[in-house]
Amino acid sequence: MTTSSKTLGDLFDSFEREAFRLETLDDYSKSGNVDAYHAYLAGEPQPDDYNAGWVEELRSHTENGKRVYRVHILSRPLTDYLCFELGWGYRKNMTGGEEFFILDITDKPNPLPGVPDFWCFDSESVAVMNYDGAGKYLGSEVLERDRAAEFAGYRDTALAHAEPFAEWWAKYGA
Secondary structure, eight states: OOBOSOOHHHHHHHOSSEEEEEEOOSOOTTSSOHHHHHHHHTTOOOOTTTTHHHHHHHHHHHTTTOEEEEEEEEOSSOOHHHHHIIIIIIHHHGGGTOEEEEEEOTTSOOSSTTOOOEEEETTTEEEEEEEOTTSOEEEEEEBOGGGHHHHHHHHHHHHHHOEEHHHHHHHHOO
16 A cells, blocks of 8 residues: 555644545444543443543534544444444544444445545545554555545445434334
8 A cells, every 4th residue: 555644643734625424333442532432341330531532623623614434334233342432432523523333244245345444634644543453553554646436435325324323223222
């Protein structure tokens, strides 16, 4: 994969209209919020300041008219991690203006087999997110601009097959 000299952080700092994320894994428990995940598993209540830094970053973007949204490809039954991510993470991040969609492939084929997790910014820049088999984040690769149209197409396909998180959660949420 050819990469650019920009970083994922650079892309977050410079996007002008939208930041889209595709999530494809059932478990990111080794990638961050590990303590919160263990608290969730132990049945503890969600701390008031959970994800506060990210929610503030989201709010700064959305209050400036930028859209931050994602699609998660998943199937039921949900893993413990997905129950945590959707129940704690998504619902908290929505308070900062992030939008969520679910592409539930429980009873249908995945329209994006083999597509990796990624962020796409303004349909012009892409960062592929790399994880190991246990869901540990290994870093990101910012691709050259000539790959952006390919990933914008993946975004469009994901959105065409997804439904808004709130509607999906009302039917299947924990």
